[in-house]
Amino acid sequence: MEIKILHPTSQKIKFKPVIGEKMNDLGLRLKDFLDEDEFDSLVSETAHILSRCTNPQLNQEQDVTHLTVGYVQSGKTLSFTALTALAADNGYRIVIYLAGTKNNLLSQTTKRLTKDLITSSSLNNAYKIFENPTDSKILEIRNKLRLSSKPTVLITLLKHYDHINKLADIFKSQPIKKELDKQGVLIIDDEADQASLNGFSYANSKKKSTSSEWDEETDNKESSTYASILNLRAAIPNHSYVQYTATPQGPLLISIMDLLSPESHTVLTPGKKYTGGKTYFKDFPDLIISIPDNEVFHYKDNPLKFPPKSLKEALQVYILGVALITNFWNKEKFLSMMVHADRQKGVSRLFHTWVSELIDRWTTILNLEDGDIGREDLDKEFKEIYEKEATKFYSIEDNLPSFNEIKLLIADAINDTQINLIISDSDAETEVDWESSSSHILVGADMLNRGFTVENLAVTYMPRYTKGKSNADTIQQRCRFFGYKQKYLKSCRVYLPTDSIIEYVDYVEHEEEMRTWLKNNDSLENVERQLMLAEKLNATRKNILPYNIVQTKMKGWHAMNALYSIEPNKKVVSDFLDANQFELWNPQYGTQDRKHKIYTVSVEKAIDFLTQFKFGNYADTARKQATIRYLQYLSSESEKPITHVHFIQMAYESEYRRRNFNPDTLKIDQLFTGRSTSGSETYPGDREIKLEDSICIQIHKVKLDCNQTNRLVGKVINTIAIYYPLDFATKYTNSEPEYFEPEDDE
Structure with missing residues (x-):
């Protein structure tokens, strides 16, 4: 028997899994179907998942939600079978499978687990399996947990509130509570975007956002399966809830305050012969x-x-x-x-x-x-x-x-x-x-x-x-x-x-863009829970998403409001202007207010600028992050990758332009100077100062005016506006958190 300690590198790990006899036993049989690279990838990704789960050896109350993303028909069942074996090696005594909403899916999962982990195994009494257990099985489950061989109890369950609530009652029973205590339990939710999420999320959050008489206890509705999953999780003091899905749009976009919202994720690699x-x-x-x-x-x-x-x-x-x-x-x-x-x-x-x-x-x-x-x-x-x-x-x-x-x-x-x-x-x-x-x-x-x-x-x-x-x-x-x-x-x-x-x-x-983004960001906080979509598609069904989901088109002009981080942003802009040789925009227009300069930089430099430039409101910060992600995508994944971004210094001869702002929303009323067609002072307007071959970023310097007393009145700030040419138009969808921490205010 080979014992190997795995060393995940992420700071999100809960513990370091050990490969033991159960994973080795499964591995010997899998090598008939997987080559060495595929098997190594399976082991690595399985360890990545388990290391984000709770430490089953710590007898204390703890829970975690982890999202595992595969392709459709790509072998997610193999992944959670391997996860079961590795969990058993590391002290998990019970693994629960929410195995689909139909009996054929439940039966399919039970048979597959029985074949792969029990029938074909060289180990004796390593696992004991139960399908849809009721309270009549309490003592039998307890007795399996008492066996000296310490088998892992596998429980396959129809994803239906009645069966899930019955299992919750089993875990609340005194024999199981006493025997299990606070040992770790693994819950695997297959097709986690189906039925598990709260079907009343949109209605709840809309009412909460618009009602002054919202009552959390009486007005918050929960769909039956969602409520039963929460009930099951509440009955198990030490557990990990691992969501498996090929379509993670729902789990990624549900409110981050939701108890089923994941805090970490793993992207599965399909086998070499996969056709998707x-x-x-x-x-x-x-x-x-x-x-x-x-x-x-x-x-x-x-x-x-x-x-x-x-x-x-x-x-x-x-x-x-x-x-x-x-x-x-x-x-x-x-x-x-x-x-x-x-x-x-x-x-x-x-x-x-x-x-x-x-x-x-x-x-x-x-x-x-x-x-x-x-x-x-x-x-x-x-x-x-x-x-x-x-x-x-x-x-x-x-x-x-x-x-x-x-x-x-x-x-x-x-x-x-x-x-x-x-x-x-x-x-x-x-x-x-x-x-x-x-x-x-x-x-x-x-x-x-x-x-x-x-x-x-x-x-x-x-x-x-x-x-x-x-x-x-x-x-x-x-x-x-x-x-x-x-x-x-x-x-x-x-x-x-x-x-x-x-x-x-x-x-x-x-x-492909979503998977690349998830792979390149180990933390879901970095992912920003944003999805880029073509305009013909919605991310997922509306009822499971919170009311404050933002859907924004990356098309045409978008003026931004950098009314926080004023001094740091001044330095970012000053350093950027000094480091690059801006040239006169052609044509030049008559007044200082209408004379501009342009410089074209690499995508990498544009991303660096945007990364350093700070905003204090969620919408603009989300747009900035989406633009960075979009630039990375356009420069690497598209058939005709872009290589550059245009920066335009607006009114470069002026000390500043004056702009009114709203003190309640902290938004500039109108950033752009409009068109002028009278006399000889013709001007097409700021919106026409752009090129169509790539994304353009205008740098504006404005002095803030307001008809009310406010600490920002008279402040000179730098802000930006971004232009997305129609050829690159897309839409992004992201969930706005209930609380937003401004980026590094001054």
């Missing part, structure tokens, strides 16, 4: 096929009467993939196809009928004798599709067979196809016998979303679109076509409406 959004929408966009607008089904606006041509083509592409991958090359035992048309159950039934009729018709035709005109026509259709789609990616080096070589296998693929309609809880809870056939077609909608594993998914047909703005986390959870598909990626296809393709491209940009 970047693979489909950036690296291999030909895998995505646009469904024509007139074939996009909508039960109100476009209720199709006949199966669309694109559905038929998608089925043919899929059948050819089965013939090639499973029957000719034997790369996989089976493949599957998903048809996700609309959340209306009647629409899923209609598409199920269409798919069944097409398969039945092809089966009948392929049983006809050679030379029959119907069979010849069908062979011709398949041949055209094969030659169009197969040659997109497969080359001579792939030993791609001719159509005649696989023609006989097409009938085998069709005859061995099972079609499943998944539109109810019972449908979703009935396990698909994947290995019983070489081909499976699943038709459904929301039941095929989050958590439902469609194994070996090759072709997705999803003619579904949202008329308004889509939620970023919702559309991502529909991506069952992500996963480990490198062995047959060239035969994968995703059929989507054009608008949906644009949304997914935008989402991939958002996801």
Whole structure:
């Protein structure tokens, strides 16, 4: 047995985990599936998570919330299985899993943990597992905790308030309280953005913000599952609550005062064979096929009467993939196809009928004798599709067979196809016998979303679109076509409406930027809880977010208000102006007030300036941080990275300009000088002093005026205005804290 002490470097660590026999035992079996780099990454990231959890050996009241972010279908279950083993090595006696909102997800988690940690293990009595325990199991759980082998008790739980409250009652019972005392308990919330967060957050915070008679005890509403999780956490004196999700928008943006708000985070690295959004929408966009607008089904606006041509083509592409991958090359035992048309159950039934009729018709035709005109026509259709789609990616080096070589296998693929309609809880809870056939077609909608594993998914047909703005986390959870598909990626296809393709491209940009930002900032305080989004997307559902969520466009001009940190900002500006050779803006205008200078600096220097320049209000500080983050993104992640930022010294010959300010809001009424078109003194206005090839930052020097007595009256300050060209326009969403500490006031 190898014992290794891990040394995380972050100051956020609670303790240093030790790798012991349980993690080593799991690791021996995982090495059949992971190469050395992947295994090392798993161990490192698992240690990163656990080191942010409470020290289970300290018998004292403590709790922590940690966020773990993976990709959709990328192996989050493997991560929390490894976390379980490492937690067991380090003294955690109980691990609880909030395993999804549906029974099939609960069963899936229980079976996976049993297989990976108990059945396949070389260790005896290392773990004991319970599913949805009630108070009848109190004494049995207590007895397991008393075993001399000190097993770790695993409890899988349906994410439903009734089951969670019953478990809370178990922890409140005297036998468990006495036996466990203040030993550490690990709570793993799988798909933590679903159901766990408070559905009344928006309504509560809006009422609190607008009502003078808010009562914290009587007016604060909690959704039932959220309240039950708080109840469970309150029943366990020493616990860590680890949120797992591929869509962290909700947990990142909920109020920082919320008890489920994370204080630290880990970003998981997918395995080398993972194919996610970047693979489909950036690296291999030909895998995505646009469904024509007139074939996009909508039960109100476009209720199709006949199966669309694109559905038929998608089925043919899929059948050819089965013939090639499973029957000719034997790369996989089976493949599957998903048809996700609309959340209306009647629409899923209609598409199920269409798919069944097409398969039945092809089966009948392929049983006809050679030379029959119907069979010849069908062979011709398949041949055209094969030659169009197969040659997109497969080359001579792939030993791609001719159509005649696989023609006989097409009938085998069709005859061995099972079609499943998944539109109810019972449908979703009935396990698909994947290995019983070489081909499976699943038709459904929301039941095929989050958590439902469609194994070996090759072709997705999803003619579904949202008329308004889509939620970023919702559309991502529909991506069952992500996963480990490198062995047959060239035969994968995703059929989507054009608008949906644009949304997914935008989402991939958002996801990659968000993951990079999270990776580069170990503390969520540094992350500033900001998300950059395309304007077509909302971050998440509105009801879980606080009322004071800020959504701001980074487009056009934004004047800032630096009425704090006056002297430090003067030095920042003075040093910046002295260090750079500003040149005259062309053209120059007549008066001192309208003469400006410009200098272009590197993105790094612009970020350094913004970092040093201070604001005393939350909105401007958030904008500054978002701009820094946006500059980093534009300079490194975009296809045409920017290399510079323009700084413009406004009215450089003037001692200052006079500007009125509001003493209540501490905002300048109007920073910009307006247009002048009279006589010879024409001036386009300050807003036209800009360039369009990159972000521009104007430096203003103003003397503050006000018609009231105020300590700032007569003060000369430096402030800035930022211009975001339309070509770079985006939106950022961030949560405004209930209390804001101004940046280093003078």
